[in-house]
Amino acid sequence: MPSQDEKRAGLSRRSLLQGAAAAGAAGLAATAIGAVASPALAATGSAPAPDQAHGQAPGRAHGRAPGGPIMVHVRDARSGDIEVFAGTSQTRLRDQDLAARIARSIG
Amino acid sequence: MSSHREAPEISKDPVADSTDVYAFVSPDQPGTVTLIANYIPLQSPAGGPNFYEFGDDVLYEIHVDNNGDGRADVSFQFRFTTRVRNPETFLYNTGPIQSLDSPNWNRRQTYDVTMVSGFSARAIGTGLACPPCNIGPLSTPDYGALAAQAVHHLGGGITVFAGQRAEGFYVDLGAIFDLGDLRPFEQLHATFGLPALKAVPGVNATNNVNVHSIAIQVPVSALRRSGHPTIGVWTTASRQRVRLWDADNGENVDSGPFRQVSRLGNPLVNEVLIPLGHKDQWNSLPPSDDKRFLQYVTQPGLAALHPVLYPGVFPNLAALVKSSKPRADLQAILLTGIPSGIIADFTNFTGPVLADMLRLNTSIPPTPSARQSIFGLLGGDAAGFPNGRRVTDDVVAIELRALAGVTYPLIDKNFKPDAAAGQLTDGLTPASVHAPYLGQFPYLGVPYSGYNEPS
Numbered sequence: 001m002p003s004q005d006e007k008r009a010g011l012s013r014r015s016l017l018q019g020a021a022a023a024g025a026a027g028l029a030a031t032a033i034g035a036v037a038s039p040a041l042a043a044t045g046s047a048p049a050p051d052q053a054h055g056q057a058p059g060r061a062h063g064r065a066p067g068g069p070i071m072v073h074v075r076d077a078r079s080g081d082i083e084v085f086a087g088t089s090q091t092r093l094r095d096q097d098l099a100a101r102i103a104r105s106i107g
Numbered sequence: 108m109s110s111h112r113e114a115p116e117i118s119k120d121p122v123a124d125s126t127d128v129y130a131f132v133s134p135d136q137p138g139t140v141t142l143i144a145n146y147i148p149l150q151s152p153a154g155g156p157n158f159y160e161f162g163d164d165v166l167y168e169i170h171v172d173n174n175g176d177g178r179a180d181v182s183f184q185f186r187f188t189t190r191v192r193n194p195e196t197f198l199y200n201t202g203p204i205q206s207l208d209s210p211n212w213n214r215r216q217t218y219d220v221t222m223v224s225g226f227s228a229r230a231i232g233t234g235l236a237c238p239p240c241n242i243g244p245l246s247t248p249d250y251g252a253l254a255a256q257a258v259h260h261l262g263g264g265i266t267v268f269a270g271q272r273a274e275g276f277y278v279d280l281g282a283i284f285d286l287g288d289l290r291p292f293e294q295l296h297a298t299f300g301l302p303a304l305k306a307v308p309g310v311n312a313t314n315n316v317n318v319h320s321i322a323i324q325v326p327v328s329a330l331r332r333s334g335h336p337t338i339g340v341w342t343t344a345s346r347q348r349v350r351l352w353d354a355d356n357g358e359n360v361d362s363g364p365f366r367q368v369s370r371l372g373n374p375l376v377n378e379v380l381i382p383l384g385h386k387d388q389w390n391s392l393p394p395s396d397d398k399r400f401l402q403y404v405t406q407p408g409l410a411a412l413h414p415v416l417y418p419g420v421f422p423n424l425a426a427l428v429k430s431s432k433p434r435a436d437l438q439a440i441l442l443t444g445i446p447s448g449i450i451a452d453f454t455n456f457t458g459p460v461l462a463d464m465l466r467l468n469t470s471i472p473p474t475p476s477a478r479q480s481i482f483g484l485l486g487g488d489a490a491g492f493p494n495g496r497r498v499t500d501d502v503v504a505i506e507l508r509a510l511a512g513v514t515y516p517l518i519d520k521n522f523k524p525d526a527a528a529g530q531l532t533d534g535l536t537p538a539s540v541h542a543p544y545l546g547q548f549p550y551l552g553v554p555y556s557g558y559n560e561p562s
Contacts, residue, residue: 085363
């Protein structure tokens, strides 16, 4: 059962995993698209852990790992609600055009 | 139990599934507290060729709250790294493993320990070796000595161990999950119209299996605040938000910030108090949010079941349940600690914040082993559960008895517990655990070997 927090976000852990798996190819697309489209992207803020130190993973580099994968979860293609994950970071975008292009790219 | 496979989602992720937490003033090092968090439940010792190991992709933590707000003030974080010496063999080991640097050991783990205090994080151990699993007399011929090499002294009086141990928690899972049956009393069970049962001794379902333990012994001064001897302890496991199966490389790729997927403080809380539909949510939250689960502690479903499953045995409990009076005794034991003035010369109260934490009053010295009671505080032994938890404490019997009303007189002296309430047990004791507990760190016994178990 989704937690209340997840319900509020309209997201369950299972749907996230499924969404992430489906977004694997899209993630690569978003990396390329982002270079072109980034001025138009409206980052709506990252979602840090509830506690900045406890629950994080010290001893490992935070943020985006150089050369590591970037994963994209299109939460809602219609509204353009997109989450982007890299390393131990995440950010949330709202870009209807990008979401539509990703959706089209996977048929 | 006490938190093995306790929630639907985490039961599918054993590497991140916390099973038990222990916190006690070290009997042989009284200036220190020992904290143990167990993971990976119900390991069959012969489970090769890929024997059990911690998850490189899991952030394991042991937390300590020392100001009563249900949030971590000190955390110990453990991150594991697995290395394979020779990927061209299927073997875990290619000969006897007699030292932690043995070239015969093919798949090994090391770990880093970080101590987080507030917003400050400090690496206190790096590249620490885990022991291998206990395989058998040819592969791990002197396992006790081998595992002892994996006890690391980090300086500052901190000692740490991470690796396989014998399961020390004893419980008759097979009977209890068969509609609340307690074998020693099953002649009294309602049996739902089925033939009557006959009382028999309990069976330790967790005997002869192993777990993976993270144990750390810390000077008490590093954990508690001046003037506040009681600490709250719990463990968590967290995973990164995204996992992608990279089919090209045959591996998982993880990304994003860590999010908590498993939590454990007091034994059996998520297991038997939190309803099925909320267990994984409970696992994802900090203790400071436990107010939202208060009703499941103060109106526990299991207490209401006792009179139904054992008709006529618990009339006073039945009346208490029918009255719908909140179980403030359970609230104190599990969510706030017991205030002073309730039990003579004892308190482990941390304040009004409702938080499921294992509360340990560190000013209470360890009870000598000859005078310990496995029933802890219920047995007049203030150094045992629910004042922290020792590896031998019979937390099943203690909680069964508390739920049955034994502790309700703490808040209502007019309540008389049923005679049976104080006798409840699943029929097991520490002697039901075949592997002897250790008298020194890490206290849990040498794991069972795959050669000898199952026998």
